[in-house]
Amino acid sequence: MNIRVRYAPSxxxxxxxxxxxxxxxxxxxxxxxxxxxxxxxxxxxxxRSKDRYVKNLYDTFDWLGFRWDEGPxxxxxxxxxxxxxxxxxxxxxxxxxxxxxxxxxxxxxxxxIDAVRKEREAAHSSESGYDRFCRNIPAxxxxxxxxxxxxxxxxxxxPLAKDGEADPVTKFFDHSLGNIExxxxxxxxxxxxxxxxxxxxxxxxNVVDDHLMEISHVxxxxxxxxxxxxxxxxxxxxxxxxxxxxHLPMVMGLDGKKLSKRHGSTSIDEFRSSxxxxxxxxxxxxxxxxxxxxxxxxxxxxxxxxxxxxxQYFSMEKLNKAPAIFDYKKLQxxxxxxxxxxxxxxxxxxxxxxxxxxxxxGGIGAEPDAAxxxxxxxxxxxxxxxxxxxxxxxxxxxYLFAEPPLPPKEEFFPKKFDCAATVELLKKGLQLINILAxxxxxxxxxxxxxAFAEKEGLKLGDLMMPLRVAITGARVSPPLxxxxxxxxxxxxxxxxxxxxxxxx
Ligand code: GLU
Numbered sequence: 001m002n003i004r005v006r007y008a009p010s011x012x013x014x015x016x017x018x019x020x021x022x023x024x025x026x027x028x029x030x031x032x033x034x035x036x037x038x039x040x041x042x043x044x045x046x047x048r049s050k051d052r053y054v055k056n057l058y059d060t061f062d063w064l065g066f067r068w069d070e071g072p073x074x075x076x077x078x079x080x081x082x083x084x085x086x087x088x089x090x091x092x093x094x095x096x097x098x099x100x101x102x103x104x105x106x107x108x109x110x111x112x113i114d115a116v117r118k119e120r121e122a123a124h125s126s127e128s129g130y131d132r133f134c135r136n137i138p139a140x141x142x143x144x145x146x147x148x149x150x151x152x153x154x155x156x157x158x159p160l161a162k163d164g165e166a167d168p169v170t171k172f173f174d175h176s177l178g179n180i181e182x183x184x185x186x187x188x189x190x191x192x193x194x195x196x197x198x199x200x201x202x203x204x205x206n207v208v209d210d211h212l213m214e215i216s217h218v219x220x221x222x223x224x225x226x227x228x229x230x231x232x233x234x235x236x237x238x239x240x241x242x243x244x245x246x247h248l249p250m251v252m253g254l255d256g257k258k259l260s261k262r263h264g265s266t267s268i269d270e271f272r273s274s275x276x277x278x279x280x281x282x283x284x285x286x287x288x289x290x291x292x293x294x295x296x297x298x299x300x301x302x303x304x305x306x307x308x309x310x311x312q313y314f315s316m317e318k319l320n321k322a323p324a325i326f327d328y329k330k331l332q333x334x335x336x337x338x339x340x341x342x343x344x345x346x347x348x349x350x351x352x353x354x355x356x357x358x359x360x361x362g363g364i365g366a367e368p369d370a371a372x373x374x375x376x377x378x379x380x381x382x383x384x385x386x387x388x389x390x391x392x393x394x395x396x397x398x399y400l401f402a403e404p405p406l407p408p409k410e411e412f413f414p415k416k417f418d419c420a421a422t423v424e425l426l427k428k429g430l431q432l433i434n435i436l437a438x439x440x441x442x443x444x445x446x447x448x449x450x451a452f453a454e455k456e457g458l459k460l461g462d463l464m465m466p467l468r469v470a471i472t473g474a475r476v477s478p479p480l481x482x483x484x485x486x487x488x489x490x491x492x493x494x495x496x497x498x499x500x501x502x503x504x
Contacts (some may be wrong), residue, residue, distance in 0.1 A: 003035025004216045007068070008206065010042045011053035014267045015060040017259060017326060018221055018251050021285050025248060025319075026219050027066055028286065031311030038213060039071030041082045044205050049084075060268045064278045066307060078213040083205045090200035093208045093238070094154045094193050098143075102237035103193060105142040105152045106134040129189040130155070154194040156203070158187050158233060170229040175217075175246035175316040182229040191230055203227065207234045210243055219246040219316070246316045249289045250323045264328050275354060275390030276331070279306075280338040284331045286310045289324025304337055336388035344380040347393065352376070355394035360401050375400060379486055382478035396478055400486055403495065404473025406502050411475060414465040419503055422466050426500045428456055429467035430493060436481070437489045445481040470499035 007023040009015070030037035041057075043049035061067060070076025080086055097103035108130075116131050134142070135157060146152050161167045161184075168184045193204040200208070206227075210218060225247045235242035253263035265271050271281055283305055292305065292313035305313070339347065352368075355361065355376060361368040368376060376397070383396045398404070413422050432452055439445040453460045468480045471492060477483070484492050 001216055002214065003030060003033040004038065004214050005030050005035065005219060006038040006040050006210070006213065006215055008040045008042050008209075008220075009057060010045060010048075010202075011050060011057060012045060012048040013053055014056045014269055016266045016268065017285065018266075020060065020064065020268060020282075021251065021288065022220055022248060023061075024066070024282060024286055025290075025314070027068075028307075028311045028314035029217065029219060029316065030069070031307075032314045035216070036069045038076070038078075038215070039068040039074075039081060040209060040213070041072055041084075042202065042205065043082060043084045044200055044202060046084070046199065056269070063268070063272055064282060066282070083200070083209065086205070086209070087199060089212075090204050090208055091194060091198060094200070094204060097156070097193065097234070097237055098139075098154060100237055101139070101157070102234075103154050103156050104135055104137070104139070104190075105146045106130075106155045106190075106192070107137075107142075107145060107150055107152050108133055109151075130191075132190055135190060151196050153192045153196050155190040156193050156230065156234060156237075158184050158190055158230070160184060170232050172228065172232050172242070172245060174225075174228075175244060176249070176319045176321060177225075177247055180225075180228070184229070184233075187229050187233075188226065193234075203230055203234065207231050207238075211235070211238070211240050215243045217246060217316075218243045219248060222247040222250050246319070249320055251288060251326050252323045254325060254327060256323070256325075259326050263326070275351075275392065276335050277338045277342075277350070277390070280335040281331070282307065283310075283338070284334045286314075288326055289320045289322075290314075291318045291320070304334075304341075332388045339387055339390070340384060342384075344377060344384070347380050347384060347390075348373075348377040351390040351393040354391040355397075358391070358394050358398075360394045360398065362401075372401065375486060379478075379482075382482045382486075386478065399472045399474075399477070400483065406499065407469060407473060409503055412466040412469045412499065412503060414462040417462065423500060423504050425458070425463060425466045426470060426496055426503065428452075428458065428463060429470065429496050430500075432463065432467065433484060433489060433492045433496060436484055439481075439485070442479065442481045445485070449481075466499070467496060470496045 005026040007019075007026050009019055009023075027037045029035070041054065058073070068074060070078065070081065072081045094103060098105070112133075113130065116133075117128075120127055134155070137145075159168050170182045170184055170187070172180055174180050191203055192201050194200055209215075228245055228247070232242050251259045253259050255263075257263075259266060265274065268281075272278075286305065287303070292303070292310065342350065356365060356367060358364070359366065360376075361372050379397050379400055380393070383393050387393045387396060409419060412426075413419065414425070417425065432449060435448055435452055436445050439448055449463070450460060453463050456463070464480055465475065468477055469475055471480065471483055471487065472478070487495075
């Protein structure tokens with residue numbers, strides 16, 4: 001079988017976690033099987049589809065760094081891949097279903113449908129959806145009313161029990177959920193396939209395109225499951241084989257509620273601007289609600305995989321059936337791991353835009369001069385082990401580019417030291433800076449500092465604490481030796497002297 005899968009978003013909003021997860025799983029499945037991954041834009045909702053969301057989709061996937069084999073921009077044998085450019089096509093298929101007796105013309109106005117809904121509400125009726133008012137208009141009569149130009153939609157005739165028969169059930173297999181049996185009586189009553197403006201609905205366009213584009217497997221979010229019996233009924237009415245299905249478990253927050261803004265960022269733009277790396281986001285998203293088998297080892301958590309490895313190990317059968325939990329802490333862990341895997345140069349250039357935005361080089365938006373750029377790159381090793389987000393890198397390095405404000409005096413005091421005793425420590429600090437000036441690496445600096453502390457009868461921590469605050473402005477900071485080296489002797493002495501004057 002030729003494996004062909006698709007991501008079929010409606011451009012009615014920005015790309016979010018759930019969407020890219022669907023896209024990613026389809027991509028991994030295609031790669032795993034040597035198949036094709038297709039992008040199709042389902043923009044049949046003309047009012048809600050917007051160009052800016054299409055642009056957001058392309059930007060998102062450019063950033064994420066994985067692509068489709070066929071799609072609106074790439075082209076392919078089944079072009080066009082945008083439903084609004086295929087609208088001519090769908091009517092013919094709706095007509096075909098009418099001819100087969102599997103669909104019917106509906107002349108109900110929006111007002112009538114609304115009135116039925118209100119009546120039911122008033123009567124506290126449990127019934128919902130269309131009341132099948134036009135279902136039994138004789139076919140010929142309906143056809144001539146439609147031909148005469150009476151406004152109409154085309155609806156699917158969901159097969160129902162005839163007198164004395166058992167209620168029909170629509171059955172299909174789902175690779176994640178197993179055998180599904182859906183009572184036809186519980187399916188959305190006779191959904192519209194073709195709207196009165198001649199545009200198809202999601203159901204019609206989706207089924208026709210999946211068929212024409214020879215889609216072998218439909219992998220999509222579980223919220224689409226109620227649509228699947230409708231689609232299966234349509235495929236059978238056309239006499240087509242339906243694709244295999246795999247409905248992906250929902251993505252939840254830690255509280256077990258559907259992932260939403262309340263939990264944190266969900267739109268990919270937000271992840272991007274808060275300094276996530278695309279590799280980390282993809283790796284984590286691939287792990288959400290899924291496990292990967294690598295030889296005899298099954299990994300479910302906290303494993304670092306490249307896209308290639310993920311596609312090697314991906315299997316629909318390994319998808320968890322239970323809802324998937326999206327844990328921002330875990331994602332943060334992944335991001336930190338990927339930050340640490342980058343070279344210093346890569347991290348410098350990836351985080352530079354954040355540095356510029358934060359005003360690290362003299363004002364919001366100011367570009368670094370050559371010296372600042374060099375210092376910035378040299379400083380990366382100081383923070384690489386400590387940053388989980390790109391934006392934290394410049395945040396943590398501020399003190400190298402601008403003198404930090406003096407914190408409250410007590411911040412300088414090591415445990416059991418008062419102000420006067422701390423002043424004495426800082427005087428030793430001045431000496432230490434001179435001693436360390438020739439040291440070219442941390443090991444040498446540490447050696448020299450230990451020897452000095454011993455000679456002075458001081459604990460290493462006591463000696464370094466006030467010096468650290470003088471140099472970096474805080475008790476918790478990137479490593480002191482590296483900071484002294486990058487700042488240079490003159491600036492280090494000046495900051496320490498300033499702190500001394502302040503305390504004395
Ligand atoms: N257009 C639907 C969406 O927005 C596609 C659902 C499907 O994959 O069939 O997600």
